[in-house]
Amino acid sequence: MTVTMIICTICIVSVQVVVFGGGSFGTAMACALARQKGDLNVTLLLRDPYVCKDINERHVNTRYLKEYMLPNNVTATTSFVEAIQGAQYAIHAVPVQHSRTFLQSIADILPPDVPIISVSKGLEVGSGKMMSEVIPSALGRKQPAAFLSGPSFAKEIMDLRPTGVVAASKDKNLARELQSLFASPYLRVNTTTDVTGVEICGALKNVLALAAGIVEGLDLGHNAMAALVAQGCAEIRWLAEKMGAKPATVSGLSGLGDIMLTCYGSLSRNRSVGVRLGQGEALADILASSNQVAEGVSTAGVVVSLARTYRVSLPVLTAVAQVLAGALSPKEAVYEIMNLPQIEEH
Ligand SMILES: NC(=O)C1=CN([C@@H]2O[C@H](COP(=O)(O)OP(=O)(O)OC[C@H]3O[C@@H](n4cnc5c(N)ncnc54)[C@H](O)[C@@H]3O)[C@@H](O)[C@H]2O)C=CC1
Ligand SMILES: O=C(CO)COP(=O)(O)O
Numbered sequence: 001m002t003v004t005m006i007i008c009t010i011c012i013v014s015v016q017v018v019v020f021g022g023g024s025f026g027t028a029m030a031c032a033l034a035r036q037k038g039d040l041n042v043t044l045l046l047r048d049p050y051v052c053k054d055i056n057e058r059h060v061n062t063r064y065l066k067e068y069m070l071p072n073n074v075t076a077t078t079s080f081v082e083a084i085q086g087a088q089y090a091i092h093a094v095p096v097q098h099s100r101t102f103l104q105s106i107a108d109i110l111p112p113d114v115p116i117i118s119v120s121k122g123l124e125v126g127s128g129k130m131m132s133e134v135i136p137s138a139l140g141r142k143q144p145a146a147f148l149s150g151p152s153f154a155k156e157i158m159d160l161r162p163t164g165v166v167a168a169s170k171d172k173n174l175a176r177e178l179q180s181l182f183a184s185p186y187l188r189v190n191t192t193t194d195v196t197g198v199e200i201c202g203a204l205k206n207v208l209a210l211a212a213g214i215v216e217g218l219d220l221g222h223n224a225m226a227a228l229v230a231q232g233c234a235e236i237r238w239l240a241e242k243m244g245a246k247p248a249t250v251s252g253l254s255g256l257g258d259i260m261l262t263c264y265g266s267l268s269r270n271r272s273v274g275v276r277l278g279q280g281e282a283l284a285d286i287l288a289s290s291n292q293v294a295e296g297v298s299t300a301g302v303v304v305s306l307a308r309t310y311r312v313s314l315p316v317l318t319a320v321a322q323v324l325a326g327a328l329s330p331k332e333a334v335y336e337i338m339n340l341p342q343i344e345e346h
Contacts, residue, residue: 014039015181018087020102022046022055022076024064024292025119026093028154034071036184044076045083052076063291068158080109089181090114091148095293096122096131096203103138115144115174117167121202122295123302128309130199146174147195148182149202150253151261153268157187164188166253168198190253197249200240202258204317206270206296207303208232209262211320213274214330224334228316229263235314239303242310270296277323278330300324315340 017033019026022044030042044061046052054062055076059069077083084090090110094102099120110116118131129137136142150165157163167182167189169175175191183189192198211232215225236259237250249255262268273294276286287297300321307314319333328336 014041015088016040016086017042017089017091018083019044019091019093020106021093021095022051022061022064023093023095024154026091027061027065027070028152028157029091029093029119029148030074031068031070032157032182032184032187034073038073040073042074043083043087044074045080046076046078049078052078065154065158080106084109084111084114087114089178090116092116092118092120092131092135094120096120096124096134096295097298099131099134100124100138103135107139107141110139110143112141112143115146115178117146117148117178119148120295121149121199121206122299123203123306125298125302128302128305130196130203132195132199144171144174145169146171146178147198147202148178148189149198149258150190151257153261153265155267160186162186162188164190164253164257166190166192166198166249168192168195168254170195192246192249192252194246194249196243197240197245198254200243200245201236201250201255203295203299204236204239204303205255205259205262206294207300207317207320208236208259208296209268209270210274210277210294210296210300210324211316212263213268213271213276214278214320214323214333215274216271217275217278217280218330218334219278220334225263229259232263232316233259235312235317238312239306239310239314239317242312243306269294273297283324283326296320297324 019030030044033040034042051063054060116135120131124134135145146167146169148165148167152163152165167175167178179189179191215228240250269292273286303317304321315337322328323330323333
């Protein structure tokens, strides 16, 4: 074998990716990668051995997105070691509130140089931390990390509908690496170093989507919806910029883009929870009826503390937290917001 042949043989060694969490978005990310690069092996790390069996034998995730066939190069396991061994990238798609415990459980198995690409959107209850802070805190060390966010419903990714996201990392080279890993004729990937902006916008838009759903559920009309979303955008801008977000991020894919998607898109789980609250259902019943996470429900309370810390008034986002806590009914929240002092725009 010549030297060139040996080098080429090394070149075609396949890329291995592990996905933590095989819910809707973990599954969609696995498919987005595996479909476009046949030499790439994606392993979903799940908790349920029966779902693993279905994925490995029938190529179907029988719990999430079950109407889709998964590519053959997507497999699943419940074994941490098996999933992580040899992986060059780890996509983290575990809901934010379970992320710390999950990451602590794999800390000793995950090599410290494997980048974690978090797609989870929310803030940790108790600490108020973003995933960029939860990851090093849970692992007990610095780990290369990036944050993929933007308007991207899992189902539309599975349907190969054109989608645009942003890869945020303090490490520009890692963001560019991910751009080439994920980019496809169906997926555009911008890069940025504004991790705080991307993360806080991704977390706050879920709370605003709950408010948009409430307005829809109360049947308040298009005027009310547009006023609410505009006010919510301003509140997200006020808080995000105080936390250090760049204006370009707030008006970009992970900010305005994702706000539009989740406030107006019927596929949003957060918006759907809001619609049902607006229609008078109790939060406990709504949550009990779904096996899917609506991150805004936990994030809303954290936003209230952030508003206090950063001394910014967020009437809509705060009202969502009050409705979720049962302190206000959806109708009372609307009444309170409509009766706030008239203001000058800023
Ligand atoms: N579904 C979507 O369209 C999008 C979701 N996201 C974000 O991705 C994250 C994950 O969302 P989905 O996959 O949609 O949620 P999902 O509700 O569909 O699935 C959650 C997954 O996490 C797993 N999980 C829950 N607790 C766990 C634990 N303690 N340890 C390990 N795994 C655990 C569940 O078994 C399930 O596989 C969320 O933060 C969400 O905001 C981001 C973009 C789009
Ligand atoms: O973040 C999302 C799309 O970008 C998904 O939103 P939901 O969690 O509200 O479904």
